[in-house]
Amino acid sequence: MSNQALISVQGITKRFDRKPVLRGVDLAVAPGEIVTLLGANGAGKTTLMRIISGLSAPDRGEVQLGGASFATGGHELRRYIGLVSHTPLLYDNLSGEENLAFFARLYDLVEPQARIEWALHAVDLWPRRRDAVRTYSRGMTQRLAIARAILHNPPVLLLDEPDTGLDQAGADLLHGLLQQLDTAQRAVLFTTHNLSRARAWADRVALLVDGRIVQMASTVGMTDADLQKLYREAGRPA
Amino acid sequence: MSAYLSDGEPLPVMQTGGGPKRYLAKVWAITRKELQSEWRAKEVLGTMTVFAVLAIIIFGMAFDLRVPQPEMVAPGVLWVVTLFAGVMGLNRTFGAEADRGSLPALLLAPMDRSAIYFGKLLASLFFMLATEVIMLPILLVIFDVNLMRPWILAALILGTIGYVSVGSLFGALTASARARETMLPILLLPLMVPVFMAGVALTGGVLDGRSFSDFRHWLGILTAYDLIFVTIAFLVFDLIWQEG
Amino acid sequence: MSTQTLSASKTSVRGWEMLQTALNIATALAMAALMWAALLYARPALNLAGDEQLAQRIFYLHMGCNIGALVAFLMSVTGSIVYLLTRDMDWDRVTQASIETGIIIGLGTVTTGAIWAKPAWNTFWTWDPRLTASTITVLIYIAYLLFRNGIDNRRTQALFGSIYALFAFLSIPLTYYSARWFRSIHPVVFDGENMEGQGGFNIGATMTQTLWIAVVAFCLLFSALMIMRWRQLRHEDALEELREEFYS
Numbered sequence: 001m002s003n004q005a006l007i008s009v010q011g012i013t014k015r016f017d018r019k020p021v022l023r024g025v026d027l028a029v030a031p032g033e034i035v036t037l038l039g040a041n042g043a044g045k046t047t048l049m050r051i052i053s054g055l056s057a058p059d060r061g062e063v064q065l066g067g068a069s070f071a072t073g074g075h076e077l078r079r080y081i082g083l084v085s086h087t088p089l090l091y092d093n094l095s096g097e098e099n100l101a102f103f104a105r106l107y108d109l110v111e112p113q114a115r116i117e118w119a120l121h122a123v124d125l126w127p128r129r130r131d132a133v134r135t136y137s138r139g140m141t142q143r144l145a146i147a148r149a150i151l152h153n154p155p156v157l158l159l160d161e162p163d164t165g166l167d168q169a170g171a172d173l174l175h176g177l178l179q180q181l182d183t184a185q186r187a188v189l190f191t192t193h194n195l196s197r198a199r200a201w202a203d204r205v206a207l208l209v210d211g212r213i214v215q216m217a218s219t220v221g222m223t224d225a226d227l228q229k230l231y232r233e234a235g236r237p238a
Numbered sequence: 239m240s241a242y243l244s245d246g247e248p249l250p251v252m253q254t255g256g257g258p259k260r261y262l263a264k265v266w267a268i269t270r271k272e273l274q275s276e277w278r279a280k281e282v283l284g285t286m287t288v289f290a291v292l293a294i295i296i297f298g299m300a301f302d303l304r305v306p307q308p309e310m311v312a313p314g315v316l317w318v319v320t321l322f323a324g325v326m327g328l329n330r331t332f333g334a335e336a337d338r339g340s341l342p343a344l345l346l347a348p349m350d351r352s353a354i355y356f357g358k359l360l361a362s363l364f365f366m367l368a369t370e371v372i373m374l375p376i377l378l379v380i381f382d383v384n385l386m387r388p389w390i391l392a393a394l395i396l397g398t399i400g401y402v403s404v405g406s407l408f409g410a411l412t413a414s415a416r417a418r419e420t421m422l423p424i425l426l427l428p429l430m431v432p433v434f435m436a437g438v439a440l441t442g443g444v445l446d447g448r449s450f451s452d453f454r455h456w457l458g459i460l461t462a463y464d465l466i467f468v469t470i471a472f473l474v475f476d477l478i479w480q481e482g
Numbered sequence: 483m484s485t486q487t488l489s490a491s492k493t494s495v496r497g498w499e500m501l502q503t504a505l506n507i508a509t510a511l512a513m514a515a516l517m518w519a520a521l522l523y524a525r526p527a528l529n530l531a532g533d534e535q536l537a538q539r540i541f542y543l544h545m546g547c548n549i550g551a552l553v554a555f556l557m558s559v560t561g562s563i564v565y566l567l568t569r570d571m572d573w574d575r576v577t578q579a580s581i582e583t584g585i586i587i588g589l590g591t592v593t594t595g596a597i598w599a600k601p602a603w604n605t606f607w608t609w610d611p612r613l614t615a616s617t618i619t620v621l622i623y624i625a626y627l628l629f630r631n632g633i634d635n636r637r638t639q640a641l642f643g644s645i646y647a648l649f650a651f652l653s654i655p656l657t658y659y660s661a662r663w664f665r666s667i668h669p670v671v672f673d674g675e676n677m678e679g680q681g682g683f684n685i686g687a688t689m690t691q692t693l694w695i696a697v698v699a700f701c702l703l704f705s706a707l708m709i710m711r712w713r714q715l716r717h718e719d720a721l722e723e724l725r726e727e728f729y730s
Contacts, residue, residue, distance in 0.1 A: 016635065020726075085339075087338065093275040094271070106349065148343070404649065428653075431618050435661060
């Protein structure tokens with residue numbers, strides 16, 4: 001059991017009213033692995049992320065995190081997830097530090113203060129910790145959202161376009177952070193529209209087209225041009 | 239829980255599991271977050287109190303020439319304004335989270351989701367009671383009637399608990415619906431009829447100087463209302479997030 | 483396989499069709515019987531005179547509507563609880579069909595009550611507790627329909643609708659009792675506790691029989707309308723599903 005995938009997705013289908021969004025997605029991310037999910041807008045990336053994090057229930061199929069499903073693991077399973085989503089999941093009127101302190105309480109952190117300091121330093125927001133999030137720039141808000149996701153040191157990291165709004169320095173910081181967090185006990189799944197980041201940061205890339213994963217490739221020995229070709233061909237209607 | 243996850247390295251920063259004490263700590267964390275946020279922005283409480291004062295003054299003017307004794311309508315004014323001002327606050331409890339897209343952050347937290355309900359309920363209760371504290375002296379000035387009497391205050395507290403316990407749940411139901419702002423009062427107000435009637439009758443009874451045994455049953459209705467609806471809301475709250 | 487399901491669904495359609503026809507005929511007969519009993523068979527109320535004596539005959543319709551609405555709302559809360567437990571869409575359709583039927587029959591209660599109130603109480607509308615409670619109840623259920631309408635996702639509609647229907651039903655007794663304590667001039671026919679209520683009357687044997695006919699007739703009316711509406715909702719959902727499949 002312990003050598004199996006940390007994130008395991010089997011036969012997920014989901015439709016919203018008339019429109020099918022996911023049509024049978026299978027995906028496995030092993031511990032110590034970083035996988036990028038690539039796909040056009042509307043391909044179903046965000047829906048898949050929401051389903052893996054348990055925010056949305058699939059119509060069919062099952063999600064397992066470390067061998068446990070939401071049906072059996074209950075709310076304790078949510079401890080193992082760190083999510084960065086399109087919305088920052090932060091409170092504008094509270095300061096960066098207050099936001100993290102709030103989530104530290106919800107996640108029962110043992111030494112909240114030390115952990116909050118670590119997270120604020122990790123995303124380079126320590127000097128602005130007392131300012132309301134309302135006054136942050138887009139990039140700073142995004143960095144705080146990342147700090148929120150890694151605050152409780154979750155073994156499953158789901159990053160939905162974590163690089164949006166980040167400048168080059170912010171992206172480099174995120175890359176460094178990912179490398180630092182890439183331990184043998186953690187699985188990372190992230191989405192991006194930047195192909196060269198997708199290749200450089202991840203161990204594998206998965207291409208999601210029209211609700212199905214049509215390509216799964218290792219990034220070892222892959223060039224940006226290879227990935228671009230792959231991406232273009234996958235998007236072409238059969 | 240899988241053996242892998244509980245043995246892994248990433249976890250030591252958290253305590254897992256959690257008894258009632260942790261649950262209450264999380265309820266309080268959410269209430270505290272709401273109050274902190276409100277203290278900075280003064281969005282909800284500001285709107286509610288200004289609306290309440292305005293409404294009392296408008297009622298005062300409306301009844302000025304036609305009603306011989308102001309205390310005849312004061313109980314009705316008190317409860318009508320409380321209900322209408324409350325809708326504004328209840329619309330914001332989950333509405334604000336839905337607008338900012340921050341609701342998933344609460345839903346992802348490792349706790350029974352009813353903690354969100356109780357956290358929001360306590361915050362709304364605080365906002366409403368604060369509004370009522372401001373309303374009572376204004377009513378004293380405009381309607382020349384002192385409503386600050388023990389049994390009226392008890393009815394206000396019991397009635398407000400019932401109101402926010404149903405209102406917080408409905409606020410969650412309507413948060414993502416179309417036309418949220420108008421839908422909440424339509425759903426909520428007809429269910430508030432028992433609270434409203436009990437409140438008005440009890441307030442009137444106290445003002446008329448009746449004895450406790452004459453209006454005791456109204457406190458009973460309010461208590462029954464609170465118990466029934468808090469229990470049902472607690473039971474169904476987790477279901478709300480299962481679709482979507 | 484598809485022909486099999488098709489023929490199976492055809493038999494079930496025929497089964498429902500026969501039940502529906504039988505129910506419709508029974509309802510029509512029961513309603514005719516009720517009209518006869520209420521207008522001709524039942525003896526006039528002895529302690530009333532003139533317009534009031536004549537108006538008293540609407541009481542059978544009024545009581546029938548009342549029972550019919552009660553059954554409808556009981557059915558709706560049953561549907562919502564079973565839906566919340568099983569997530570079977572058929573039960574959500576039971577809730578919706580019952581509520582829609584209940585609103586119509588409930589409006590019947592309020593209307594017949596108002597017509598009777600004019601000669602008896604000399605006004606169409608008063609804050610009589612039962613009148614208040616039934617009007618509020620109808621409003622609550624109209625809010626239910628509006629609320630459903632404002633939700634796009636079919637399953638969310640069913641879930642949120644069921645939760646609201648549960649709250650709505652639980653509030654009815656509280657509304658009723660608070661309205662009753664608040665103010666009362668309504669004659670309580672079966673309690674004997676409020677005989678001085680204006681327009682009250684003693685109930686005799688023919689009256690009791692007529693009342694039973696009314697209860698049966700309105701229960702049949704509710705069943706016929708509810709099942710018809712339920713089948714219609716079922717077809718609507720099936721059509722929607724076919725459309726989804728076609729477009730995907």
